[in-house]
Amino acid sequence: MAAGPTLSVEGLAKSFGSVRAVDGLTFTIRSGAVTGFLGPNGAGKTTTLRMLLGLTRPTAGRALVGDRPYVEHERPARVVGAALEASSFHPGRTGLGHLEVFAPQVGVARQRCRELIEFVGLGAAADRRVGGYSMGMRQRLALATALLGDPPAIVLDEPANGLDPEGIVWLRRLLRRFADEGRTVLVSSHVLAEVQHTVDDVVIIAQGRLVHASSLEDLAHLAAPETYVESPDLGGVSRLCEERGWPARPADRGLLVGTATAAEVGAAAYRAGIELHQLASRGGDLEDVFLRLTGGTR
């Protein structure tokens, strides 16, 4: 599989009346990695994806798939496979029928539809009408639709919604495999925890603006450190934390000290002559970073 195209937006903006849904976004999604496109509900994720895919016209800026806009590709569905949030189906059409409807324009035969419906685990439901499908089954069918053309780039809007835990693990492995094959994989979500174990990179937006774009690792560095301490003299540790201005709260049989690294807590305890039985770095909570960046509160 050749490397997937980069997906890039430059100064992208979209206004609905006086509401600026997307406000000057610029970022690039690389191939060979899974990128999480994150932001709270209403941050402008879906609008951005719709502009990237030529469904919505930007008020300003542009969105490119490789070197040109999505709609200027000869057979766009062979370049980008997309499953959008509102990705909907005719309830009276069968799952297989749905795939067969779109197969001609993607340029694949009916045989491929049958293969894909088996691949996403809907083989037994292929000839049932979509009206009777569960949310998870619809997600799988949307994914199958996106994969029809075996595209080098894959864009999924909230793909984990409605999937059972088993399905989520399956999806995670699938996306990882796609990235390892060199494809470009973009997955949106409003919950960081949902994609935390899947993504390599993150692009975080809030109120239509970019607030953070980096590798997941770099995002983790932004997390405030926390240190877990056990000591026969917890009162002494508490006083110490108070002196230093570290927020501390009881946890398990010890204390969880905020904003301080294990080294800092250890050094302070040593100087104060306090005996420690356990000193462990807990790392920061990514979700806290996410909420801080997007202006939300817990």
Added chain:
Amino acid sequence: MRPALVAEYRKLVSTRMWWVLLIALAAYLAFIGAVLAFSLVFAPEDRSGGVTLHGVDAATAVYGLTNGVGYVFPLVIGSLAMTTEFRHQTITQSLLVEPRRSVFLGAKLLATVPVGLLYGLVATAAVVLGSAPLLAGWGDGAFLTDPDVIEVLLLSVVVTALWAVIGVAFGSVLPNQVAAIVVILAFTQFVEPIARFALGAFDLTDGIAKFLPGAAADGVIGASFFVAYGGGSGDLLPRWAALMVLLGYGAVLALVGRLTTLRRDVG
């Protein structure tokens, strides 16, 4: 264009709607054909000054019902082909695989033709089956081998297909499915029949009635239940002009749909 045509055709025939409507169409037209033939054959002379139909005129008037009362069915199936995309949001996927919106619209218009022809065949057959035995058995004859009658029957099939295409165009102007169906029902069952009679009642407006879509379609067929009964406008457009008017309705609606509904953002 070819993949888009295949896709649009598959959309039409992959749900139950097309054959449910087709059965309704056949039953309805067979019934109406039988009722009208019955009244022509057995009813006493019209004493209100209207003309009573005889011979081949009676046959063509009845056979022309395919258009006169049947045109609501192809209009509805055509409009559903478009409005369903918006109702179930499949328009998103449709435009992902074919972002050229004119190609999308064009394919949908053309892909309706075979289904429209099938509707026309079944509708015409239903009218004939419902009325011909009565006309032949108790009236002046069924005239099924008369060249004029054959022309009416064949053109009824063609006109039905045209209605289906016009239905798609109309659906692109009014993509709200419920609204589209309500408007089609109101127009075909209420507004146009009344307008044809009302406009035909005054000399000043008499010339306008034949340009109404249903009247234009009657002009293409060359037979009209309305004209035959002396109600409404007394004349129809010549065949070629009627065809142009009917195609014009479709073209204008499709253009308006392309410039409004299909220019907007999707989603």
